[in-house]
Amino acid sequence: MATINDVVLIHLEDAPVSFARVESILPDAKKDWYHVKFLMFQIPLQVVTWILKDDYINGDDFHMNGKKMKITKVESPVEELPLSKSKNLYDKKLPDKMGSQEKQQGNIIDFPGFKKNHEPDDAG
Numbered sequence: 001m002a003t004i005n006d007v008v009l010i011h012l013e014d015a016p017v018s019f020a021r022v023e024s025i026l027p028d029a030k031k032d033w034y035h036v037k038f039l040m041f042q043i044p045l046q047v048v049t050w051i052l053k054d055d056y057i058n059g060d061d062f063h064m065n066g067k068k069m070k071i072t073k074v075e076s077p078v079e080e081l082p083l084s085k086s087k088n089l090y091d092k093k094l095p096d097k098m099g100s101q102e103k104q105q106g107n108i109i110d111f112p113g114f115k116k117n118h119e120p121d122d123a124g
Helices: 100-104
Strands: 007-012 015-027 033-040 046-053 062-064 067-073
Touching (some): 046 062
Antiparallel strands (some): 007 015, 007 067, 033 046, 062 067
C-alpha cells in the first residue's frame, strides 16, 4: 500500500502517465474512502486531491471520468555495490615508481576554442 511520502506511478488506460508523491491520506466521511493528496511531478508542479477507496490506494483498478486508472507504488531498484569484496577506493595505493610531485598533481585538459575572460567589464 502506498503511504505518505511514497512515490507512485499513475496509469491511465494501462499506460504510465505521471509520477507523484503522496502528500497526505485523510479519512473521508464514507468508510474505507480517503482524501489522498498527490504532488504531481510535472511542470509546473501541481497538487491534486483524489477521493479513493483503500483498494485503489493498494493498486486496484478504478475509473475516473470514464477512464481506467491505476496507482502503483514505485520501488527503488536494489543495486549491488561494486565494492562488496572490501575493495575501498581509498585503500588503493599509487604505484611506488611515481614521484611525490606526480602523486599530488592532477592532469590538465585543454579545451580548444574555450577562452577565459579574466578582464573586468568596462561597460559598467
